[in-house]
Amino acid sequence: MLSNYLKTDNRIMKLVCGAGNEDSQTVEKLVRLYSKCGCNMFDVSPNIEVVKTAKKVLQGEKDKFICVSFGMKQDPHIFKAKIDKNRCIQCGFCENVCPNSAIKDFRITEKKCIGCRDCYDVCRTNAITMQEHEIDIDSVLPKIVNIGVDCIEFHVSAENEQDMMTKWEKINNYFDGVLSICIDREYLGNKQVIARINKMLETRNPYTTIVQADGIPMSASDDRYKTTLQAVAMAEIVQNAKLPVYIILSGGTNSKTAELANLCGIEYKGIALGSYARKIVKQYTDREDFYDENIFFEALTKANGLIVKNLA
Numbered sequence: 001m002l003s004n005y006l007k008t009d010n011r012i013m014k015l016v017c018g019a020g021n022e023d024s025q026t027v028e029k030l031v032r033l034y035s036k037c038g039c040n041m042f043d044v045s046p047n048i049e050v051v052k053t054a055k056k057v058l059q060g061e062k063d064k065f066i067c068v069s070f071g072m073k074q075d076p077h078i079f080k081a082k083i084d085k086n087r088c089i090q091c092g093f094c095e096n097v098c099p100n101s102a103i104k105d106f107r108i109t110e111k112k113c114i115g116c117r118d119c120y121d122v123c124r125t126n127a128i129t130m131q132e133h134e135i136d137i138d139s140v141l142p143k144i145v146n147i148g149v150d151c152i153e154f155h156v157s158a159e160n161e162q163d164m165m166t167k168w169e170k171i172n173n174y175f176d177g178v179l180s181i182c183i184d185r186e187y188l189g190n191k192q193v194i195a196r197i198n199k200m201l202e203t204r205n206p207y208t209t210i211v212q213a214d215g216i217p218m219s220a221s222d223d224r225y226k227t228t229l230q231a232v233a234m235a236e237i238v239q240n241a242k243l244p245v246y247i248i249l250s251g252g253t254n255s256k257t258a259e260l261a262n263l264c265g266i267e268y269k270g271i272a273l274g275s276y277a278r279k280i281v282k283q284y285t286d287r288e289d290f291y292d293e294n295i296f297f298e299a300l301t302k303a304n305g306l307i308v309k310n311l312a
Contacts (some may be wrong), residue, residue, distance in 0.1 A: 002150040012288045014248060015031070018274070019071060030058045031285075037308075042066055046141070069271060072167055073134065076116055081130055085127075090106050145174055154181065154182065157185075176209065180209070183234075201245070236266060248271065250271070281299045
């Protein structure tokens, strides 16, 4: 059980497949790959097919856990991009920057879109909009609980606190296991962050909750210390509040995260690797022959290098 594992001295090494990534084939490749090189938790979207795929890959594996992510209104992880064909000039910029290969021939495959906004930011004609793709917790979460998962994560960085608390109550009612609060400072100051976490912890027993300290969500495009700096700073804010929670660093995490966190005296339980972890193996996971022995080994070598640096 995850709750027992959290009480040990072992670290969590979490692979974030993308809260909005509903492409089960890509998720299968990522879970299979990173489970081979030390990742022991896998964060997936609240999509039944995706959850079943992850469980199938990890079947029989000891101390491997599945976390399913939900978001409140306005959270970037629940948005999907849409292209207005009347405005699109087919320049190809959006396709070139998409980190999840969701855009091809000026069309977006919605199930692959993770809401990162990279395409939106480079569009020169305002042909791309970001549209909320909210999940109905009441209809989806009970099915996911019945399938069997180890953790539910809730992204809570947006401003609508009433919506947050309504959904948080539902999550607590439907799932009695470990919960994770993923929070960053895009809309909230340091004091507001701690106040929000404290409010959410009022109905939780001590050390049954993870706080995923999110630096800058979906931002790890490179492997610099600066990129992971905000994740470490966010973790320090949570640590200084001395809350009865486990801290996991995320948002801009890369191969420098553990080193910088250790230098700064952060007592973290784990690291969640997302954008950068997916980026360094994308050339392999995009391939139809991914499971060819030589191709898989090349991908495994790349992934293993990242995990080893964070476990050292």
